[in-house]
Every structure is written in structure tokens, then in C-alpha cells.
Amino acid sequence: MRYILGMLLGIALASLPVGSEAGNVRAMRKQVESTLLVSGRIVIAPDGTVKDYKLDDTRALGAPLEQFLDATIRHWRFQPVVLDGVAVTAEAPMRIRLVAHPQDDGGMQVRIAATWFGEEDDGRPATDFPRQDRINPPIYPREAQMLGAQGIVYLIASIGRDGKVQQVDVERVNLRTLGTEQQMAALRRQFADASLRAARTWTFLPPTTGKEAGLDHWLVRVPVTFLMHGQRLSQPGEWESYIPDPTVRDLPWARERLRLAGSPEALPDSGVFPLTPSRFQLLNAPGS
The missing domain is CATH 3.30.2420.10 (TonB)
Structure with missing residues (x-):
């Protein structure tokens, strides 16, 4: 899904001294990704559907990306979580890595690059x-x-x-x-x-x-x-490059x-x- 973002994503990357190879750096700049780590929690129903979720901080997203994430997350399907042979409702911390690539017309192509669902709430020591x-x-x-x-x-x-x-x-x-x-x-x-x-x-x-x-x-x-x-390291809710x-x-x-x-x-x-x-x-x- 594609969005036009009205702000520069990410922080400026530090650049090394390059002398006559400045053209090479301009070419390598195309590999730079602007990225945002979104944290929150997710609740998975016994049938593997998403029962509920909550994001910790949405200020860096804006309405279009919030809508994109909402539609995507609610469409997710998980392997049902089984406890003692019975499928149960399960809750987990969640992290989502968004990546934005600039387009020739000035817009941004945004995708979910990775997800992580923590295990600290599963009761295991x-x-x-x-x-x-x-x-x-x-x-x-x-x-x-x-x-x-x-x-x-x-x-x-x-x-x-x-x-x-x-x-x-x-x-x-x-x-x-x-x-x-x-x-x-x-x-x-x-x-x-x-x-x-x-x-x-x-x-x-x-x-x-x-x-x-x-x-x-x-x-x-x-x-x-x-x-x-x-x-310092970027925190969830902060764009970086x-x-x-x-x-x-x-x-x-x-x-x-x-x-x-x-x-x-x-x-x-x-x-x-x-x-x-x-x-x-x-x-x-x-x-x-």
C-alpha cells in the first residue's frame, strides 16, 4: 500500500568523507531505508483471529498509516495457541517494523518488513x-x-x-x-x-x-x-534511517x-x- 507522506522520514545519516567518489555515495543513498518500530500488544482469539490490539504510540504514524496498520493487523491469522490440549485466548507484546522507500514522484512506498511477538506472558519460567x-x-x-x-x-x-x-x-x-x-x-x-x-x-x-x-x-x-x-538508540515510535x-x-x-x-x-x-x-x-x- 502506498502513501504520500508530508514530512521527511527518518533522521539524516552520518556520511563518510568520500572525495571524488561522491557519485558512488549518491547511488548508495538509494539503499537507505526510513524505518519506524511500532510497539504494542495483541490479543489472539482461540480460532487464531485477532481479537484486539493496542499500539503504544501512534504520533509518528499519521492517520493513513494508522488505517493501514489497523486493516492489516485485523486481517492477520495465527496458529491457534493451545494450552493443555485446548485452544485459548492469548496475549503478547508486539513489535512491527515499518519501512518506507521514496518514490520518483516524491511519495513513499510503505511496507511491514518484520514482526515480533514476545513470549514473556506465556507463564513459562x-x-x-x-x-x-x-x-x-x-x-x-x-x-x-x-x-x-x-x-x-x-x-x-x-x-x-x-x-x-x-x-x-x-x-x-x-x-x-x-x-x-x-x-x-x-x-x-x-x-x-x-x-x-x-x-x-x-x-x-x-x-x-x-x-x-x-x-x-x-x-x-x-x-x-x-x-x-x-x-542513543531510536525508540519505538521514532523514525530513523x-x-x-x-x-x-x-x-x-x-x-x-x-x-x-x-x-x-x-x-x-x-x-x-x-x-x-x-x-x-x-x-x-x-x-x-
Whole structure:
């Protein structure tokens, strides 16, 4: 669905010095996405339809986008949530990632890029899931820090029964700094390498209860944010701009779990997110 937005979406991206390659930067600017993270709660009826929902803050949306979200959310259908063999009404925290692309005529094409439905209200103890033990932040890459570059790395890690990281890889690296194709590729490598070095030293607390407690390993997704001193993360309800990672990385050892988990774009910017099937399985496409 397409909307004409009467305001500039997002914040201005920091730009790297490029000299004679300014044309390359102009071309790369076409990859920039303006994005808004919308948070709220959703209530799912026993038949999987949406019984009710509430958004936390709609001031950044405007009437057209509110109407778009209302029509889309009420059309969603979920796998019924079953408790003790009976389909029940279930409530969950919800996050929706909206993405806007500028059009040649000055308008904006808006779509839902990702959704996330939290699990903290399902009554299961925290010990049912892998949790962080010691997760030391990575060292900010020196060159990226000198340039004032910022970004977020999504890591996928396999955790053994001793809580140590058995295997870890980069799922994607989104940037909040604009440069040439070569500059941004270098920044993605620097952020990815720094995150991997740190992640290999991390330890976790394996599940001790629940149906997955007996497994020999667990898969988790961990966002790693690189943010310059004095800067802050955008909050739900605030438009921002970023450059999504154009690389499609295939992680064979986690492929099936990643397919079920979906995009990480609607996740909070920090935390440990198990790649386990959620109770809240959206059956139809998020919307566009």
C-alpha cells in the first residue's frame, strides 16, 4: 500500500568523507531505508483471529498509516495457541517494523518488513530458555570509531551444555552511516569481525527446565549494537534511517531454525533471543 507522506522520514545519516567518489555515495543513498518500530500488544482469539490490539504510540504514524496498520493487523491469522490440549485466548507484546522507500514522484512506498511477538506472558519460567551469563561487549573497531560509524550486527550462536559458544556466525550487518560501496563493505567487515571475536568468549546459562532442557545445544540470536558515545538508540515510535545489509548469508547449521524464526528487524536492539518456535505463529504475510 502506498502513501504520500508530508514530512521527511527518518533522521539524516552520518556520511563518510568520500572525495571524488561522491557519485558512488549518491547511488548508495538509494539503499537507505526510513524505518519506524511500532510497539504494542495483541490479543489472539482461540480460532487464531485477532481479537484486539493496542499500539503504544501512534504520533509518528499519521492517520493513513494508522488505517493501514489497523486493516492489516485485523486481517492477520495465527496458529491457534493451545494450552493443555485446548485452544485459548492469548496475549503478547508486539513489535512491527515499518519501512518506507521514496518514490520518483516524491511519495513513499510503505511496507511491514518484520514482526515480533514476545513470549514473556506465556507463564513459562526463564529457566526454560538459554540466558546470558557473561556477554562482554566487543571492542569498537578503531577505524570505524575514528569515522564516527555506527551499525548493528545480528549474530547467530550455538550454545553447548557447558554454556560456551560452540559456533557463531553473522546473519547481517545494518549500518547507520552512509559512504561508498567500498567504505560500507569495509565497515560491515569491521563490525562483524569485532562481534565474532567478542562472541567466542561469551557464556550462557543453558535451560534447566522445560522441553528443551535435555538438548545438547541451543541456537540463539544476539543483536550487537555499535553506537558512538553520546548517541542513543531510536525508540519505538521514532523514525530513523539505516542501510540494510544487501548480503544474503546462508548459515547451513542454523538454516531451518532461521526460516522459522523469520527476520530479526523487529527485535529489540539488545538481548538474547532463542531460535525456538514461538507460540505466536503468524500464518499470513505481515502486509505491505
